[in-house]
Amino acid sequence: MAEKSSKTARGTVACDNTTVQLLKANDFVAEAIRKEMASRGILLLNITSSAGSGKTTLLQETGKRLKDRLNIKILVGDLETERDAERLREVGIEALQIVTGGICHLEAQMILQALQNIELKDTDLLIIENVGNLVCPASFDLGEDYRITLLASTEGDDKPKKYPRMFFTSDLLLISKSDLLPHLPFSVEAAIKDAQEVNPEIEAFSVSSLNGEGIDRWCSWLLEKLEQKKKAFAERQRASA
Numbered sequence: 001m002a003e004k005s006s007k008t009a010r011g012t013v014a015c016d017n018t019t020v021q022l023l024k025a026n027d028f029v030a031e032a033i034r035k036e037m038a039s040r041g042i043l044l045l046n047i048t049s050s051a052g053s054g055k056t057t058l059l060q061e062t063g064k065r066l067k068d069r070l071n072i073k074i075l076v077g078d079l080e081t082e083r084d085a086e087r088l089r090e091v092g093i094e095a096l097q098i099v100t101g102g103i104c105h106l107e108a109q110m111i112l113q114a115l116q117n118i119e120l121k122d123t124d125l126l127i128i129e130n131v132g133n134l135v136c137p138a139s140f141d142l143g144e145d146y147r148i149t150l151l152a153s154t155e156g157d158d159k160p161k162k163y164p165r166m167f168f169t170s171d172l173l174l175i176s177k178s179d180l181l182p183h184l185p186f187s188v189e190a191a192i193k194d195a196q197e198v199n200p201e202i203e204a205f206s207v208s209s210l211n212g213e214g215i216d217r218w219c220s221w222l223l224e225k226l227e228q229k230k231k232a233f234a235e236r237q238r239a240s241a
């Protein structure tokens with residue numbers, strides 16, 4: 001206690017972490033989801049970012065390009081409203097809204113409940129749009145194969161070091177709204193450098209849902225991961241036949 005009060009005097013409080021068991025329970029459910037997706041050969045992506053970084057718009061553009069080639073389903077988490085799911089349905093993608101009722105992230109058990117309400121048969125790609133928040137969703141594994149984080153050019157290039165857990169746990173960083181870069185003091189190089197110092201494995205490139213920059217590259221990235229997943233699925237099927 002004495003240590004904590006001295007930290008308070010310096011303007012810092014070290015809080016005890018009481019959520020360890022909750023996260024452990026989440027991980028069990030996430031692992032069950034991962035196994036279920038593996039048994040069906042479905043690629044599961046978890047898209048995260050701050051509020052308003054362009055997740056739904058990117059998924060609309062993705063859907064427009066890939067919906068005739070792939071069977072895509074989207075689960076979208078928000079505190080309130082069905083607006084994002086409606087936007088995705090408008091471009092012809094089957095989308096189910098998960099309304100968290102105030103919770104600032106999606107948990108694996110929410111995904112498990114939502115999965116009871118969608119047809120997984122023949123699905124190729126299941127995408128989760130997480131609640132817009134760069135903090136809490138970082139701690140919750142949803143059973144995804146890959147986590148993709150958007151960082152919009154309007155948010156500032158300093159975010160990877162300030163919110164490291166999200167970047168540490170992500171496989172791909174998309175610098176979104178790149179069409180606005182000419183108007184903003186945002187260095188793509190600095191943001192990517194910081195993200196790769198936090199997580200040397202993270203891939204990164206810029207996208208704009210407005211002018212289309214990087215969208216083909218994003219779709220190719222996604223298709224390559226899907227192909228790898230399908231291949232592993234087919235090999236397992238052959239081995240067990």
Ligand SMILES: Nc1nc2c(ncn2[C@@H]2O[C@H](COP(=O)(O)OP(=O)(O)OP(=O)(O)O)[C@@H](O)[C@H]2O)c(=O)[nH]1
Nearest residue numbers: 050051052053054055056057058132177208209210
């Ligand atoms: N200039 C520009 N604006 C964009 C781009 N993508 C999205 N927007 C705009 O940014 C705003 C937020 O976009 P959304 O796609 O709703 O963002 P989101 O991350 O899904 O938001 P939440 O679900 O609320 O977290 C909207 O006004 C979009 O039109 C982009 O590439 N460039």
Ligand SMILES: [Mg+2]
Nearest residue numbers: 055056084129
């Ligand atoms: Mg959205």
